Amino acid sequence: MSSKLAKIEKRTAYLLILPSVFLVFSIILFPIFSNIWISFKNVELKDLRIPEPRAKKLVKSINDNPTQIKIIYKLRNSSLTQEITNVKFKDKYPDNLEPTNLDNRCQFKSNLLMCKLGNWPKKYRENLEIVFQNTNNQEISKKEIKSYKPKLSGKSQNILLTYEFTLNNFKKVIKDKAFIDLLSTTFYYTFFGTIGAIVFGILAAQMVNQKFFGRTFMRSVLLFPYVAPVVALAYTWELLLDPTSGTLNNLLINYQIIEGPINLLGQKYVTLNILGFDFKLRLALTTVIIFEIWRYFPLAFLFILARLQAVPKELYEAADVDGANPIQKFLNITLPQILAVISILFMIRFIWNFNKFEDIFLLTGGASGTRTLPINVYQQGFSIGDIGMGSAVSIVIVAFLLIFMFIYFKLLGKRADEN
Amino acid sequence: MKIKNIFTYCLISSLFLFSLICIWKILVTLQGIELTNFNFNKLFTFGIILCVINLLIGKKFNLNIKITTLALLFSIFDYFISINLPIWYSFGIFLISLFFFNNIKNYDKNFLSKNHSSQKLSFNFLTLFGITLFSFVILFPFYMMLVTSFKTQALLLLNPLDFSINFAQGLPELFKSYFIVFKDYNFGRYMLTSTIVSLGTVIITLIFAIPAAYAVARLNFFGKNFLSTSILIIYLFPAIVLVIPLYTIFSQLGLRNSIEGLLIVYTATTLPVAIYMLQGYFKSIPKELEEAGIIDGQNWLGIIFKIILPLSLPAISSVALYVFMIAWNEFLFSLMFLDRPNTFTLSRAIQFLNVGAETPRQYLMAGSVVVTLPILIIFVYFEKYLVSGLTAGSVKG
Numbered sequence: 001m002s003s004k005l006a007k008i009e010k011r012t013a014y015l016l017i018l019p020s021v022f023l024v025f026s027i028i029l030f031p032i033f034s035n036i037w038i039s040f041k042n043v044e045l046k047d048l049r050i051p052e053p054r055a056k057k058l059v060k061s062i063n064d065n066p067t068q069i070k071i072i073y074k075l076r077n078s079s080l081t082q083e084i085t086n087v088k089f090k091d092k093y094p095d096n097l098e099p100t101n102l103d104n105r106c107q108f109k110s111n112l113l114m115c116k117l118g119n120w121p122k123k124y125r126e127n128l129e130i131v132f133q134n135t136n137n138q139e140i141s142k143k144e145i146k147s148y149k150p151k152l153s154g155k156s157q158n159i160l161l162t163y164e165f166t167l168n169n170f171k172k173v174i175k176d177k178a179f180i181d182l183l184s185t186t187f188y189y190t191f192f193g194t195i196g197a198i199v200f201g202i203l204a205a206q207m208v209n210q211k212f213f214g215r216t217f218m219r220s221v222l223l224f225p226y227v228a229p230v231v232a233l234a235y236t237w238e239l240l241l242d243p244t245s246g247t248l249n250n251l252l253i254n255y256q257i258i259e260g261p262i263n264l265l266g267q268k269y270v271t272l273n274i275l276g277f278d279f280k281l282r283l284a285l286t287t288v289i290i291f292e293i294w295r296y297f298p299l300a301f302l303f304i305l306a307r308l309q310a311v312p313k314e315l316y317e318a319a320d321v322d323g324a325n326p327i328q329k330f331l332n333i334t335l336p337q338i339l340a341v342i343s344i345l346f347m348i349r350f351i352w353n354f355n356k357f358e359d360i361f362l363l364t365g366g367a368s369g370t371r372t373l374p375i376n377v378y379q380q381g382f383s384i385g386d387i388g389m390g391s392a393v394s395i396v397i398v399a400f401l402l403i404f405m406f407i408y409f410k411l412l413g414k415r416a417d418e419n
Numbered sequence: 420m421k422i423k424n425i426f427t428y429c430l431i432s433s434l435f436l437f438s439l440i441c442i443w444k445i446l447v448t449l450q451g452i453e454l455t456n457f458n459f460n461k462l463f464t465f466g467i468i469l470c471v472i473n474l475l476i477g478k479k480f481n482l483n484i485k486i487t488t489l490a491l492l493f494s495i496f497d498y499f500i501s502i503n504l505p506i507w508y509s510f511g512i513f514l515i516s517l518f519f520f521n522n523i524k525n526y527d528k529n530f531l532s533k534n535h536s537s538q539k540l541s542f543n544f545l546t547l548f549g550i551t552l553f554s555f556v557i558l559f560p561f562y563m564m565l566v567t568s569f570k571t572q573a574l575l576l577l578n579p580l581d582f583s584i585n586f587a588q589g590l591p592e593l594f595k596s597y598f599i600v601f602k603d604y605n606f607g608r609y610m611l612t613s614t615i616v617s618l619g620t621v622i623i624t625l626i627f628a629i630p631a632a633y634a635v636a637r638l639n640f641f642g643k644n645f646l647s648t649s650i651l652i653i654y655l656f657p658a659i660v661l662v663i664p665l666y667t668i669f670s671q672l673g674l675r676n677s678i679e680g681l682l683i684v685y686t687a688t689t690l691p692v693a694i695y696m697l698q699g700y701f702k703s704i705p706k707e708l709e710e711a712g713i714i715d716g717q718n719w720l721g722i723i724f725k726i727i728l729p730l731s732l733p734a735i736s737s738v739a740l741y742v743f744m745i746a747w748n749e750f751l752f753s754l755m756f757l758d759r760p761n762t763f764t765l766s767r768a769i770q771f772l773n774v775g776a777e778t779p780r781q782y783l784m785a786g787s788v789v790v791t792l793p794i795l796i797i798f799v800y801f802e803k804y805l806v807s808g809l810t811a812g813s814v815k816g
Contacts, residue, residue, distance in 0.1 A: 032664075038664060228748075228794060229794060232788075378662075
């Protein structure tokens with residue numbers, strides 16, 4: 001009896017899960033695996049369009065003879081690179097029409113014109129002409145003939161489904177001189193973006209955790225940058241930072257803090273003189289990181305605030321009795337309490353910043369030294385149009401991601417053990 | 420009383436006052452008023468003098484009289500060193516200094532001789548300063564977005580620092596950019612598309628996720644543990660590694676430039692987090708309720724609809740709001756999949772405005788307000804649900 005129930009339970013469970021599993025498999029897992037397939041292929045954006053046989057139908061009346069009509073089909077292969085084999089053609093005609101000169105590839109049977117047009121090489125073009133005669137000698141309605149559209153079908157080789165593989169994409173990715181630069185930019189961006197977001201998250205959480213007027217309002221305001229759409233925010237920042245008509249530059253010039261405008265998003269390096277040493281700061285990258293921190297510190301704030309509110313008040317009271325000062329209280333009570341949250345947060349944010357695409361794309365488009373791996377996927381795949389290369393870069397990202405995930409789940413497991 | 424404490428007290432208080440004044444001055448500059456100097460030396464020194472006076476008076480007088488007098492003194496001083504400024508500027512200075520002296524009114528010699536008083540003081544001021552600065556830095560871009568949409572191209576180029584809104588010009592003139600954005604740039608249509616896509620994603624995701632989450636939370640089956648860990652792993656895979664294969668597949672299937680294609684992708688990408696959030700909540704519902712349902716002769720469907728769903732409405736609404744937010748804000752897939760204007764979502768349309776011909780910035784900002792405002796209103800109104808959704812689902816972002 002119980003085994004029967006268990007069986008029913010199992011069957012219901014699979015039934016309930018199956019739709020989700022199927023959807024996630026086909027839209028997330030399958031693409032990840034097909035990335036591997038594509039990355040070993042020499043595919044370009046223009047190869048993606050499946051070659052199609054096309055026909056344009058022209059209807060022309062013949063002079064002095066309203067009972068006859070001439071049809072011209074302008075046939076062509078839409079692809080400039082591939083052949084279409086076994087092209088078939090089908091078109092419908094109104095009643096009482098008979099062809100007078102039928103091409104030997106075609107047949108006319110019960111109002112249907114059917115042709116087997118064979119193989120079309122690339123860039124193929126042909127005009128197929130047929131004259132029709134009305135059997136009951138009435139005038140032919142052009143409109144009715146035009147209302148039918150010819151249907152064509154043919155087979156072509158799909159470049160994605162062939163078994164030709166190449167290692168060239170990966171060779172190009174790794175041998176590229178800019179690859180090291182790409183990696184270092186990505187890590188620089190990811191690391192400082194993550195650290196910055198967490199530091200500001202701690203500061204904000206520490207602030208909001210105290211009692212003051214308008215605290216709940218403050219909490220909502222702090223989350224605004226995270227909730228609002230990235231497109232709107234990125235373009236607002238772009239206007240704000242614009243060198244000629246941007247608010248920030250004009251404000252700084254107005255108060256005589258800087259002499260001339262600085263192109264914060266378009267200048268790759270800026271030389272800073274600190275204590276007599278010249279530092280080369282990556283300006284555009286730093287600006288993008290600041291935007292990143294501005295947008296994502298709310299998340300760290302939310303996590304840390306939740307943890308801070310769970311810290312027992314007695315700990316602080318005991319510390320007051322012991323005569324601890326605020327810094328000691330923060331270092332010895334608050335920090336150890338939130339350390340676990342911070343480590344988890346760091347890993348999650350690290351993984352997500354590593355894959356961040358929209359923010360950089362919208363602010364700089366990857367120019368002036370802000371090209372990271374995700375931006376490179378887009379540029380290779382869609383700006384240059386080399387889908388295979390784009391996939392190869394994606395594979396590099398997935399490889400790094402797997403390493404980070406391994407560390408992350410180790411960390412999660414360790415934390416679960418501690419609790 | 421330690422000399423060090425007095426020193427830190429004066430320095431930090433005066434610095435705090437000065438930074439508040441700076442923020443006020445920046446705001447005033449942005450109203451188009453000419454102001455080119457912070458007057459650091461004079462204001463800072465005078466601030467220190469007033470702080471010392473405040474300390475010396477201590478609690479000898481009525482505190483309210485004390486702070487009002489000090490604030491008045493400070494604003495009169497500021498009025499004399501800055502020239503030709505409107506009266507509301509000085510009034511602002513008066514209010515700020517009133518707020519400041521109200522904060523330091525309780526400090527006297529006794530307080531400063533206590534342990535750690537200088538550190539406590541610094542922490543207090545840091546908190547206050549932090550709150551002001553954080554609100555300023557966060558709200559300023561939003562403020563700029565809104566005000567820019569109310570201005571005209573000529574005014575914007577004439578004085579990029581003038582962010583005053585001229586209400587005298589009448590409402591039609593004020594909202595001109597919005598009329599143009601909706602009429603000439605077709606934003607009504609994009610807004611409809613965005614709404615359909617976001618609501619559609621929410622509904623389909625819930626239809627898929629609720630049964631699956633219930634199964635993961637309650638039923639025993641082979642591969643359950645594997646499934647629940649893989650949900651999290653799948654969730655961590657970013658859109659950028661899916662984009663090329665999906666693009667190739669969707670172009671060959673003819674699913675690009677269609678709302679259906681977008682709906683499929685959005686649903687699939689939000690599904691893992693929805694299942695993850697819901698199953699956590701379902702586990703917290705007492706099992707006895709379901710057992711009672713089984714005794715009453717309910718089948719699994721009945722249990723889900725009559726017991727689980729009504730009990731977990733808060734969790735479902737927070738999942739729904741979170742998914743709505745993700746779908747509304749999504750950019751990468753809409754950039755990849757949509758290139759015909761008749762299928763654009765709002766985000767894609769704004770990007771198209773920016774990349775295309777020289778679009779005047781007030782239209783761009785009006786478009787940005789149109790896409791930002793609904794989500795902010797939803798956020799403020801349903802904050803409780805959305806915050807719990809964000810916390811649970813915030814592994815992604």
